[in-house]
Amino acid sequence: MKKLNSFIFLFSVISHLLFSQTKQDETFEKIRGNYEKMTTDDINAMPYVKMYIKKAKAENNYPKLVQGYRDARQFDYKNKMKYADSAISVSRKYGKRNDLSRDYLSKGIIYYFYQKNYKLALNQYLKAYELSKGLKDYYHLHKVLYHLGIVKEHLGYYEEALGHFNHCADYYRLKLNEDLHENERFNYKKAYLNSLHQMAVINRYLSNFSKCDSISQLGFDHTVGDSDFKLENSYFLKCKGILKYRNKNYDGAKADLEKALPIIKSRNDFAWISVIYYYLGKISEAQKNESTAIIYYSEIDSIFSKHEFILPETYKSYNHLIDFYKGKDVNKQLYYTNQLLKAESSLAKDYPYLSSKLHKDYDRNKLIEKNDKVEKTSKRKIALAQILLLAGAVALSFFIVQYFKNRKIKRQYDMLQKRISEGSYNVADITENATADPALRKTFLSPEMTIEIREKLEKFERELQFRKKGLTQNSIAGKLNTNSHYLSVYINENKGMNFNRYMAELRINYITNLLNTNSKYLNFTIEALAEECGIAARQNFSKLFFEINGIRPVDYIKKRKQELEIN
Structure with missing residues (x-):
């Protein structure tokens, strides 16, 4: 028997160690998977949360x-503030800043929601x-914007609060059209529905009953039969x-309210319960x-x-309670009268603080930010105007x-075309215009040698x-x-230029005449044109053509194409 007890004890110890090790080895995702879809305030989630x-x-x-x-803050109802x-x-x-901002908002x-302490909530918001x-x-x-709207609604700034909720609803609705993860879609839909609910409430406060009705129906249609959004x-x-x-x-109203009450009660939302x-x-x-009415009004108390x-x-319910017990029960009449005074005091006590704090720390800051934005926009507009003026x-x-x-290019083109058409665009001898007196020449050739070199150069x-390519004087x-x-002397005396200039003019004149008479050359590249006339480098060709x-060759080709109406 002792051996059996020892075995059982040893088995339990080993099992406990193995179980503990298994729990330790579980991933965060696996642990969280045990509770992440549980309902808010479900205490059954806490063993897993504590393990996490x-x-x-x-x-x-x-x-x-x-x-x-x-x-833990989400599921442990009694210890929310601690977590x-x-x-x-x-x-x-x-x-990071974003983490801290989210946690301050959640505390607010x-x-x-759980205490209806707007003063402390606003500080966190x-x-x-x-x-x-x-x-x-x-x-x-937008969550921050939504909850600041809640405070404005509580203060009676309905139009301003409605602006908050409209803005939030538009943002969340557009996000729901995107391809979202399941959890993201749930969060965005919940936020969208909460914004719709507040819009419906405020439109009722503003006596926009048809608007309230259409929004309420829209929200109802989005949630009916959906277990995730029963609340x-x-x-x-x-x-x-x-x-x-x-x-x-009245019958339809009673049916709807009685049907809504249990779910809202389960969430302990005592404001809407009242x-x-x-x-x-x-x-x-x-x-x-009347007796049933008094029971309901007593629940509010x-x-x-x-x-x-x-x-x-709802505080007007005290008027009904006081009137009901007047002349029937003095103690209850006095009790409800005191409660009415307390209720009025409760409604008034936080108003100056909330209104001042909200105006000073949010609305005023938003106005300053808006003014700064306007100033920056104005500066940007001025800068843009200056840039546009400069541009x-x-x-x-x-x-x-x-x-x-372009005027200069056209003038040069026209002059060149005129020379070509008149036949003066060539490398002509200047001997006819030169003096025949050999004594006035720096150097001279015999007439026979001059004729011989001329004939050979003409050929x-x-x-x-x-x-x-690569031709030299030698x-x-x-x-x-x-x-x-002798060749150098002849070219200098009869062409009026040195050898290099003579070769350049021969080549450029040749290619210019080709461009003028044969349109196929107008589609050649500058490199191909240089190659065609014997000039080795593109840059050298362009320079000589311009001189x-x-x-420039590109401008000549462009003008020639325009003249010939060639694209």
Whole structure:
């Protein structure tokens, strides 16, 4: 028996160690998968959440630790504020601005939703707002905007609050058209539905009943039959019930409100619970069931006594309670009178602080930011105007320069074409114009030698031998059976230029005549044209063409094509 007990003990120890090791080896994602789809405030999630936090601490994984505290904040109803502060503490030490902003916002939501403490909630919202400036987490930015709208709604700034919710609803609706992860889609849809709900509420406060009705129906249609959004569906059903009461459809109103109440109760949203009780009381009064109405109004007092919170919409229930007990029960009459005074005091006490704080730290800052933006925009416009003026001046200068440049090109082209058409565009001898007195020459050749070299050069030009690359004065003199000195003297005295200039003019004149008479050459590249006339380098060809013709080859080709109407 002792051996059996020892075996059982040993087995349990080993099993425990193995189980612990297995839990330790589980990934964060696997642990979180056990609870991430549980309903908010479901305490059954906490064993897994604590395991997640323990693993994060053991591994010094601070991003996961923050996530663990955030999850605990979501599921542990009694310790929400403790975990909210833990998340802020870790985010402040290890996180980024965006992390800290998100955690301040969440703490504010706890103050608002679970305690209806707008004063403390606003302080957290404004911290979140300051930290969110300049960030590109637009989902979070719109959450901050939404909750600031909630405070404005509470203060009665309905038009301003409606602007917040309209803006948020538009943003979330557009995001839902994108390809989102399942969790992202859930978050965006929830945020969109919450914005729609607040829009419906404020439109009712502003007596825009048809608008309230259409928004309520839209929200209801988006959520009906969807188990993920039962709470949101109940909010829209509540809105529809209140509108039916206004239209004196008392049975329909009662059915909607009674159907919405259990889900909203399960979420412990005592603010909207009190509103439902108020309208159920109003319906009972309309149906001449005063005792039932008093029961509903008494429930509103119970909520006020427990949470010290009441809405302007529901505090009038105390008037009915006082009137009901007048002359029947003095103690209850006095009790409800005192409660009415407390309710009025409660409604008034935070108003100056909230209004001043919201104006100073949000609306004023937004106005300053808007003015700064206007100033920056104005400066940008001035800078843009200056840039445009400068660009205009540069463009005008460019067009003026181009105009005169084109005029000059046309003039040079026309002059060149005139020379070609008149037959004066060639490398002609100048001996006819030169003096015949040999004594006036620096150097001279005999008449016989002059005639011989002229005839040989004419043949050289006629046969286009100058098109060969690499020709020199010595090589040409050899071809002509003369010496280079005599050749140089002849060219200088009879052509009026040195050897290099003579060769350049022969080649450029040749290619210019080709461009003028044969349109196929107009499609040649500059390199090909240089090759055709015997000039080795593209740059050298362009330079010589301009020196001799007074116009660049590209400009000549362009003008010639225009003249011939060639594209």
